[in-house]
Amino acid sequence: MVILRYALYRFGTMLLTLLVVSALVFIIINLPPGDYLSNQIAELRATGQSAGVAKAEFLRTEYALDRPLYQQYLIWVGFIPGPHGFSGLIQGNFGWSFEFDNPVAEIVGDTLWLTVLVNVAAVLFVYVIALPLGVIAAARSRTWVDYTTAFVGYLGLATPNFLLALIMFYYGHKYFDIPIGGLMDPVFEGEPMSWEKTKSILVHLIVPTFVIGTSGAAGMMQRLRANLLDELGKPYVETAIAKGMRPSRMLVKYPLRMAFNPFVADIGNLLPAMVSGSVLVSVVLGLQTIGPTLLTALKTQDLFLSGFVLMFVALLTLIGTMISDVLLVILDPRIQYEGRET
Amino acid sequence: MIPLLAVEDLSVGFGKGEAVVQNVSFEVLPGETLALVGESGSGKTVTCRAILRILPKIAQIRTGRVLLNTPEGAVELSTIGDRKMRKIRGDQVAMIFQEPMRSLSPLHRIGNQVGEVLFLHEGASEKQARRAVLETFEQVGFPNPERTYRSYPFELSGGMQQRAMIAMAMIAKPDLLIADEPTTALDVTTQAQVLGLIKDLQRDTGMAMILVTHDLGVVANMADKVVVMHKGRVMESGDAEPVLRSPAHAYTQQLFDAAPTIPATPKPGSALVEDDLILQLKSVAKTYVLRASSMFKPDVLIHAARGVDLKLPRGKTLAIVGESGSGKTTVARIALGAEPPDPGGEVLFRATPQSDAIAVHSMSKDARRAFQRQAQMVFQDPYSSLSPRMRVQEAMTEPLEIHGIGSRSDQKEKAAQLLQQVGLSPDMLLRFPHAFSGGQRQRLSIARALMLEPSLLVCDEPTSALDVSVQEQILTLLESIRDEMNLSYLFISHDLAVVARIADEVAVMRQGLVVEQAPPDTLFYNSKHPYTKALIAAQPTPDIDRPIDLKLVAQGAGDPDTWPEEFRFDKTTMPTLTQLEPGHKVRCYV
Numbered sequence: 001m002v003i004l005r006y007a008l009y010r011f012g013t014m015l016l017t018l019l020v021v022s023a024l025v026f027i028i029i030n031l032p033p034g035d036y037l038s039n040q041i042a043e044l045r046a047t048g049q050s051a052g053v054a055k056a057e058f059l060r061t062e063y064a065l066d067r068p069l070y071q072q073y074l075i076w077v078g079f080i081p082g083p084h085g086f087s088g089l090i091q092g093n094f095g096w097s098f099e100f101d102n103p104v105a106e107i108v109g110d111t112l113w114l115t116v117l118v119n120v121a122a123v124l125f126v127y128v129i130a131l132p133l134g135v136i137a138a139a140r141s142r143t144w145v146d147y148t149t150a151f152v153g154y155l156g157l158a159t160p161n162f163l164l165a166l167i168m169f170y171y172g173h174k175y176f177d178i179p180i181g182g183l184m185d186p187v188f189e190g191e192p193m194s195w196e197k198t199k200s201i202l203v204h205l206i207v208p209t210f211v212i213g214t215s216g217a218a219g220m221m222q223r224l225r226a227n228l229l230d231e232l233g234k235p236y237v238e239t240a241i242a243k244g245m246r247p248s249r250m251l252v253k254y255p256l257r258m259a260f261n262p263f264v265a266d267i268g269n270l271l272p273a274m275v276s277g278s279v280l281v282s283v284v285l286g287l288q289t290i291g292p293t294l295l296t297a298l299k300t301q302d303l304f305l306s307g308f309v310l311m312f313v314a315l316l317t318l319i320g321t322m323i324s325d326v327l328l329v330i331l332d333p334r335i336q337y338e339g340r341e342t
Numbered sequence: 343m344i345p346l347l348a349v350e351d352l353s354v355g356f357g358k359g360e361a362v363v364q365n366v367s368f369e370v371l372p373g374e375t376l377a378l379v380g381e382s383g384s385g386k387t388v389t390c391r392a393i394l395r396i397l398p399k400i401a402q403i404r405t406g407r408v409l410l411n412t413p414e415g416a417v418e419l420s421t422i423g424d425r426k427m428r429k430i431r432g433d434q435v436a437m438i439f440q441e442p443m444r445s446l447s448p449l450h451r452i453g454n455q456v457g458e459v460l461f462l463h464e465g466a467s468e469k470q471a472r473r474a475v476l477e478t479f480e481q482v483g484f485p486n487p488e489r490t491y492r493s494y495p496f497e498l499s500g501g502m503q504q505r506a507m508i509a510m511a512m513i514a515k516p517d518l519l520i521a522d523e524p525t526t527a528l529d530v531t532t533q534a535q536v537l538g539l540i541k542d543l544q545r546d547t548g549m550a551m552i553l554v555t556h557d558l559g560v561v562a563n564m565a566d567k568v569v570v571m572h573k574g575r576v577m578e579s580g581d582a583e584p585v586l587r588s589p590a591h592a593y594t595q596q597l598f599d600a601a602p603t604i605p606a607t608p609k610p611g612s613a614l615v616e617d618d619l620i621l622q623l624k625s626v627a628k629t630y631v632l633r634a635s636s637m638f639k640p641d642v643l644i645h646a647a648r649g650v651d652l653k654l655p656r657g658k659t660l661a662i663v664g665e666s667g668s669g670k671t672t673v674a675r676i677a678l679g680a681e682p683p684d685p686g687g688e689v690l691f692r693a694t695p696q697s698d699a700i701a702v703h704s705m706s707k708d709a710r711r712a713f714q715r716q717a718q719m720v721f722q723d724p725y726s727s728l729s730p731r732m733r734v735q736e737a738m739t740e741p742l743e744i745h746g747i748g749s750r751s752d753q754k755e756k757a758a759q760l761l762q763q764v765g766l767s768p769d770m771l772l773r774f775p776h777a778f779s780g781g782q783r784q785r786l787s788i789a790r791a792l793m794l795e796p797s798l799l800v801c802d803e804p805t806s807a808l809d810v811s812v813q814e815q816i817l818t819l820l821e822s823i824r825d826e827m828n829l830s831y832l833f834i835s836h837d838l839a840v841v842a843r844i845a846d847e848v849a850v851m852r853q854g855l856v857v858e859q860a861p862p863d864t865l866f867y868n869s870k871h872p873y874t875k876a877l878i879a880a881q882p883t884p885d886i887d888r889p890i891d892l893k894l895v896a897q898g899a900g901d902p903d904t905w906p907e908e909f910r911f912d913k914t915t916m917p918t919l920t921q922l923e924p925g926h927k928v929r930c931y932v
């Protein structure tokens with residue numbers, strides 16, 4: 001299977017990109033002067049708590065922060081042994097969070113898959129809403145259907161997400177008894193997965209999905225409409241009509257297929273935009289996603305925590321682009337890739 | 343005989359505007375070919391689309407009706423419901439379009455797109471459709487139908503794509519084929535072959551055809567009946583022979599006069615005197631490297647031009663003729679210094695008879711600026727070569743400003759004077775390009791090119807985007823300013839008939855090589871090379887007694903290794919360009 005070979009090749013380049021990203025991430029979080037521990041030491045010295053200073057100094061050597069930057073990086077990724085042997089990202093050790101005084105893995109823990117869950121739900125929402133609305137708006141362009149969808153779309157684009165979140169909470173709770181805040185009923189927190197817990201999560205997902213996905217869906221819908229309208233004027237559409245095709249079937253088979261490329265290519269952009277875009281929403285909605293954690297970590301220069309979160313977002317992006325690249329190759333025979341027979 | 347299709351008093355309009363097709367009537371008998379002839383804006387395309395009601399949403403049929411005679415009796419196409427219309431489209435009346443590449447969906451296999459007609463109209467199974475498609479592919483001349491079935495459109499050449507379109511139109515065995523400029527986008531030799539194919543298919547199946555075209559040469563080769571349209575009205579209609587032999591309407595006559603032709607009885611020409619050369623190309627070659635898809639495969643070398651030696655005497659016109667991909671534009675770009683030739687090639691330019699020749703590709707910055715003043719270019723598409731945001735005056739005075747010549751008022755005066763010289767009026771200086779027609783725009787670009795008083799003008803297909811009558815005017819203009827201002831032209835074209843008129847010498851190119859070179863008269867009188875012969879034979883002439891000689895076309899238009907032995911060449915070995923008689927060179931082994 002040629003396509004499988006391409007997918008493998010694409011996976012290889014993804015790992016390579018991830019490596020480059022890790023270096024960039026590490027450099028960027030080290031750019032501001034000082035780090036979490038030196039800030040703390042300075043503060044402890046100022047208040048004269050020498051015992052704390054000793055502990056902080058101990059942590060510095062413990063996490064190799066006293067070594068040159070390139071060594072810190074290599075230890076962090078896991079290419080060279082640190083004070084406790086090989087123990088980096090590759091080995092599955094994500095480091096220590098100084099701010100929360102806990103291993104990063106433990107702090108991040110559940111929020112990781114909750115983030116993925118919320119964002120995948122939002123992406124699905126975007127596609128499920130944008131696809132039919134965009135197609136209808138294009139097929140019935142310059143009619144009330146088109147104008148209505150455009151109006152609703154622009155409304156969705158223009159409303160700040162957190163505001164939308166608050167409004168939805170209020171009315172959702174008042175009229176539909178949709179629970180406020182969190183990603184599940186507090187009863188289930190820490191409990192093992194069960195049918196009841198799943199149900200609770202699904203109900204809690206409704207509002208965040210809608211809030212995070214709305215603007216994306218509105219934009220996507222307008223892009224699809226514009227692309228489709230361009231395609232509808234092309235000669236191959238005339239050819240299809242001259243064959244005697246029904247307009248609806250023609251629309252789906254030819255112009256929609258053509259307008260689909262940018263639609264698919266957007267998957268990669270959508271994921272990171274949603275993760276970073278949903279920080280504010282997560283704060284407002286009290287979602288235990290990774291967004292708020294990233295915010296705190298960056299503010300306090302919590303080296304390993306912020307590094308890990310940034311890497312995680314990068315990974316999501318890369319997986320998104322990989323999926324869209326492979327899908328594009330499957331969808332469009334004109335796209336050439338390594339090793340394709342011509 | 344009952345006509346297969348009758349168009350009666352048809353008027354079509356867009357929105358609230360005046361009708362663009364007014365009271366058009368004609369009839370098509372079973373099996374015959376009717377040509378709808380006219381220039382752009384004549385309403386010929388709208389008329390043929392109105393038959394199948396494939397019109398933009400804002401268009402309406404205002405008066406008249408279209409009757410199609412079917413086995414179930416007459417059907418009024420202009421009023422039947424959409425569902426019934428869909429049954430007719432593609433089944434009884436099929437249609438092919440001008441640009442085959444854009445008329446096929448790029449994402450679906452050819453076999454699927456062609457076979458779809460059968461799924462739609464005959465409810466054929468996958469297997470039945472496949473068999474029928476393969477049969478039709480064989481009929482329209484695909485050497486390997488199985489392979490074509492699996493191909494995507496971008497894997498085929500333009501001629502092959504149009505064959506696929508024809509197969510799609512033919513597969514349901516329609517009674518009527520509407521062909522809207524089916525060969526306009528194709529090279530002339532390909533056009534001849536596609537026209538021949540359509541004719542053969544018609545003879546085999548007894549299908550009638552409405553052929554929409556602007557080319558009287560195509561009409562003379564194909565039509566039984568002619569309808570000449572102008573500004574939405576029928577000017578003249580009738581059987582092809584009387585209309586073509588002695589047109590009754592002045593407009594038809596005008597079209598005939600404008601159509602460029604290759605002389606019917608050519609005389610031998612005399613060799614060009616080559617003492618004062620303004621431009622000389624010495625063994626110019628250009629190789630493009632196509633990076634290989636994998637590091638283990640060698641890169642692919644594309645020879646866009648190989649060993650081109652050309653001489654342009656002062657005040658003369660040298661034409662380079664060839665089909666798309668022959669390398670003619672590459673040579674022109676190298677001549678202008680826009681691209682360097684491969685090492686070993688040289689382009690020499692001599693601004694005045696007294697001055698020294700300078701090498702275009704190894705000159706100083708100042709010399710380059712001077713050269714750019716001396717050599718100007720006129721482009722193919724007058725719509726995209728003028729900035730829509732610049733007034734005529736700005737567009738024209740800009741070159742003078744760049745070179746810092748003259749005061750503002752001098753520049754403006756010069757622009758006004760040149761506008762007059764190209765047949766426009768000085769009060770058009772403040773207009774924007776969109777206020778001009780295609781022909782007027784091409785006059786503008788010529789005037790702009792003349793602003794710097796160049797001595798050399800490179801014309802890249804300056805008339806191929808224009809209607810015939812406009813093309814004629816532009817050629818006349820180019821001739822007169824050449825003689826008035828003592829200009830020299832390097833003229834790039836795919837059209838031998840245009841070249842026949844304006845050129846003093848013609849170089850015919852194929853696959854980057856000049857295969858034959860001679861003054862046009864000599865070329866037409868005594869062409870030696872099979873490819874030149876094919877080009878001449880393929881040129882449709884509006885003379886009903888000179889049909890296209892398909893045999894000659896087939897002999898010369900194929901791959902170089904199908905040529906007679908003395909002309910063959912491949913990637914590495916080739917015969918030299920040999921002088922057979924004074925001023926007549928042919929690439930052959932003697």
